[in-house]
Amino acid sequence: MDGKLAVIGLGSIGSMALWQASRLSDSVVGFEAHSPAHARSAVGGDTRLFSMVYRGNPAYYPIRKRSRELWAQLEAETGQSILTRCGGLSIGKKDGAYVSGVLETARINGAEHQILSREEMAERYPQHNLRPEDIAVYDPNAGALRTDRAVTTAIAAAKANGATVHSNTAINSLTETEEGVVIASGGQSWTFENVIVASGGWSRELLPEYLKSATETKRIILTWFVARDGAEFSPERFPIFTRMYEDRSMYGAPAVDGVTVKATLDGRGRPTPDAGSVPRELTPAEIVETTETVAEFFPGLYPNIVRSDAFPDLYTKDHAPLLGWINEGSRIYCASGFSGSGFKNATGYGEIAAEEALGKRSFQGLDFIRPERFK
Known part of the structure; x- marks a missing residue:
């Protein structure tokens, strides 16, 4: 086991989930396909409205x-x-x-x-x-909100708390086992108890078919x-x-x-x-x-x-986020699909994702953003 939690994608939501998770656990790892706050992600563009x-x-x-x-x-x-x-x-x-x-x-x-x-x-x-x-x-x-500053600051804070970050590491596949989730990047692989998928427009490649068809x-x-x-x-x-x-x-x-x-x-x-x-x-x-x-x-x-x-x-399809486990009993947590409106609430969404993925608490009253609504 390489850690309790992996966060895949360190952009708008993933960076905040990593920061929040690092405050709850000393066994958190973040993976970013490029460099944090890179210019091609949804983070780009200097500012977002709050x-x-x-x-x-x-x-x-x-x-x-x-x-x-x-x-x-x-x-x-x-x-x-x-x-x-x-x-x-x-x-x-x-x-x-x-x-x-x-x-x-x-x-x-x-x-x-x-x-x-x-x-x-x-x-x-x-x-x-x-x-x-x-x-x-x-x-x-x-x-x-200053987007680049927000993301790089959150990642730096997470690292200061003990989180590990792998930049320029694109995740190709996720495989659930009885013990955890195996994530693969090229010829490398890691195993974590749970995984948060927060890679924005790139998330579809890692999601089940019912969510691919809804996004x-x-x-x-x-x-x-x-x-x-x-x-x-x-x-x-x-x-x-x-x-x-x-x-x-x-x-x-x-x-x-x-x-x-x-x-x-x-x-x-x-x-x-x-x-x-x-x-x-x-x-x-x-x-x-x-x-x-x-x-x-x-x-x-x-x-x-x-x-x-x-x-x-x-x-x-309904322009509401996907925040929750992809299936009942799954170890893969989805934090994506924010439909162009996620950054203002990125810290709040990141807290929800981190606490639920680490099993610290479950948030109620969020049925309107749970992935299972598309089943």
Whole structure:
């Protein structure tokens, strides 16, 4: 036996699972097919949005609350600044489906928020060119997560706790035995009591058929623009944002480098057959739609894409994660399928995966993200 727990894939969720597991056991090993936080994974792109006010299933709210606590804990433990607490805006038509959904979920959860009229928005956040019927919902607890820093910091913390990390070690197969799980990479093999599969778009190769048929790898694009006045789009003056309409949608983050603003089309993930060869160049249609949207939404940005990239992630049919054992009695735990929305809750998901995979405790009320729902 080479250890109690192996974590396969040290990206968004795997790095956090390894960090949490290293606090519970001195027999934890992480495997990464490339180098941690490599540029082709779903970690790429500098920042991800964190918010406590959102539209969707209220059952995610306790995970978000715990994730916020754990982001602060990771910062305190390592001395690194990971979550830039700049607030967040959800913008849309006053009586539209998006804003109505955001307010309904916030009220159910009791999430702290403030409704800003079009006039209040013009005074506080003039960077946004609003439509006549627009309002915004302000989230004081939102911010921008620094992805590369988060992942490398979590892995460093895990190693400091005694975890072992094998970089540039792609896992080819998993074989369950009566004693544990044999994992193989080329001509090497190791045996662990339990295994967490957290390799994002590459996870399908290691999952059973019923989960392969319930998932697909998609390509996510990101784009950046230069601000005419960088100070106007600094974290101190420009919160993270999501804007949703029937004809246009976009989300983004402030200029954490003082110059470039992330402003990206929302919900444009499209299937790609291979996570390792995602087309990085934008299509002409993606370029046109992105620049037209920025030109309307943000007069203070030059409407020219100065940087763009594309990354893979594993999506499920219902866009909810896969977090749990792949079969009853199995020793393989799945922590994947986060459908482009996993990073904000990565610390919370990592804690759940680590504690359950090590047999420390079982979390209740998570049927909506358990893999067995697709059986």
